[in-house]
Amino acid sequence: MDTPGTISCDEELRHWPADEDQARTVQDRLRPYVRLDEPGPEPGFEGTVVGVDVAYDDARNVVAAAAVALDARTRAVVDEATAVGQVSIPYVPGLLAFREIPTVLAALDRLARTPDLVICDGYGVAHPRRFGLASHLGVLTGLPTIGVAKNPFTFRYDPPGPERGATSPLLDGDEEVGRALRTQKGVKPVFVSVGHRVSLDRACAHTLHLAPDYRIPETTRAADALCRRALAGI
DNA sequence: GCGACAG
């Protein structure tokens, strides 16, 4: 059933790392599957953009994930799904994906149709090993993914211009790993990076289109609200 | 060794 040269999502979930060293090894093994040569859906495409996010209950070691599908053009919510899981490992910078992905995959599976594009709350290739949450989710699902983070993580940047839509390079040394994108005039930028099968230009264009009124894209806002509600209902 | 560090 598996195509040679691709990865099996089920297989990866069965071989989930038990400690930090194993997790880093998994990232190094999967990183070559990230595709950076595809432009991805064009801005304004006909289809669905799905936002995913999770919320935690540390006391009970529980994580709730939400996936909300929006019409990519109108941004109207067309579907939503949630899932609940157990937290396996503590948060370690660089290993965020291992806390979120199993439950996020479960939520994505409960959507009525396959997403055309997925927006993650975090980073893609802007990552110490170039394999952040969005890239990891992309490789496991095969779907085009984008990472939109609220903080610059370990990277540096010069502030983009004050106007909505202004960008500046997000740098790891002298390498551009993403962009700071001003989604609202005079408001702190968000940090966009490629996850899988999308160009950086289009990743920024999609992010800007999804944030007409607020700093954070509507996909992430909707998923954030839903996973909090799901967690509260347990 | 020390500090910083997506969510």
Next chain:
DNA sequence: ATCTTGTCGC
């Protein structure tokens, strides 16, 4: 991420 009151402003 999460813990949390009031407060400034549209």
